[in-house]
Amino acid sequence: MAEKMPAIVKTKPAYGAELVEVDVPKPGPGEVLIRVLATSICGTDLHIYEWNEWAQSRIKPPQIMGHEVAGEVVEVGPGVDTLEVGDYISAETHIVCGKCYACQRGQYHVCQNTKIFGVDMDGVFATYAIVPAQNAWKNPKGMKPEYATLQEPLGNAVDTVLSGPIAGRSTLITGAGPLGLLGITVAKASGAYPVIVSEPSEFRRELAKKVGADYVVNPIEEDPVKFVMDVTDGKGVDVFLEFSGAPKALEQGLKAVTPAGRVSLLGLFPREVTFDINNLVIFKALEVHGITGRHIWNTWITVSRLIQSGKLNLDPIITHKYRGFDDFEEAFELMRAGKTGKVVFFPKE
Structure with a gap:
């Protein structure tokens, strides 16, 4: 050596x-x-x-x-x-x-x-x-x-997606960076439908489609809240998964999630975030999860088995x-x- x-x-x-x-x-x-x-x-x-x-x-x-x-x-x-x-x-x-x-x-x-x-x-x-x-x-x-x-970052995505029920749930993912892309494939492998992704980068929107997103929206050109409401017939999504760390995306996601829906936050924000917590969280009775790290070693077991199952679309x-x-x-x-x-x-x- x-x-x-x-x-x-x-x-x-x-x-x-x-x-x-x-x-x-x-x-x-x-x-x-x-x-x-x-x-x-x-x-x-x-x-x-x-x-x-x-x-x-x-x-x-x-x-x-x-x-x-x-x-x-x-x-x-x-x-x-x-x-x-x-x-x-x-x-x-x-x-x-x-x-x-x-x-x-x-x-x-x-x-x-x-x-x-x-x-x-x-x-x-x-x-x-x-x-x-x-x-x-x-x-x-x-x-x-x-x-x-x-597997280490995939563990972050797994804990974000699977912190509550996901199979058959309509889901909004904000941010299609590397972690958001991992979140998309975990959500799809776990039975979420439809999976809607909000991402400003054209390059990453195309990646989101390759990974399996059912709908992709550019939040710079379209109102993602209206987009979600149109896709869900005005109900809003059951699950909101925040990967971007963008304050505006957080606010949009909270508006787009249905009352009594689930919110999981992984993205790290560059500064303190201010939003209408009364109307966007409390009065909507949202279930909010903060995600950090991975559960040692439970998440690793899940991650390894998901990879071995072949159900994750990792290559794109x-x-x-x-x-x-x-x-x-x-x-x-x-x-x-x-x-x-x-x-x-x-x-x-």
Whole structure:
């Protein structure tokens, strides 16, 4: 094994990142070293690349970026008896304390002391990466690496779509970015009908159609609330799933959902949001869910089985594949421009 490896590193507190040579890490107690087979860009990685206000408050350069990963165990650290060299794994990227009140109740996805790969410690945009053994998820040998690396974000989509009944429910999805696209295929695989998608980007509206959306609306040119009411004969949708993080989309979705309907919110908003909560939530008796992370490990079981079932339409969502990291800047700039679905890197040996 080489002593050095290429890695995408946030080297300084400014826009962008650099591809640099770094030492191959050694696994400590309770850790394994993996050879990264595939790793994908998340919206969080884009925020770090752009160096937005959240990143400035959280990230401490220099630091290897990235947290979505699939890889092969190549070295096992002291005290690890649940994994061995050759295991094919993905990683739950939220490292939990196991001691706080949330963890004591089994609510690990809202651990009060959560740390995240590529956010609070070095990440996985590299040839090799460290994974705590407690965070490793063993994959079926036949699962494609590009699917295996999607399981972490797919878990977000699964928890958003399946936080309440969905089969046979009319559904509005706002935002057809990578997570919204994953939400579309999960909703369709779970029996939602019709699935209506509101998305301003023409590129992503076309992707939404390929993934299986029944109706797609451009909220810049049409009123999505009227569109929904026309499709549902004035009833409104049973389920509203918010993936965009756009305040206007949130308000439109709340107007479009039927009284006593279900709302699940995953998109992160850039600022405080103001809307008529009395008329749009309270008087409508809406059931509102905030979604974060993934339920450990229940969501992973669901995600893995959904992929193995063949019912998820994942290929159209993976729009860009890169061999190695040399063109990482192009990948990030395309994401910034809204011209990608999911972007996957396959590191070179």
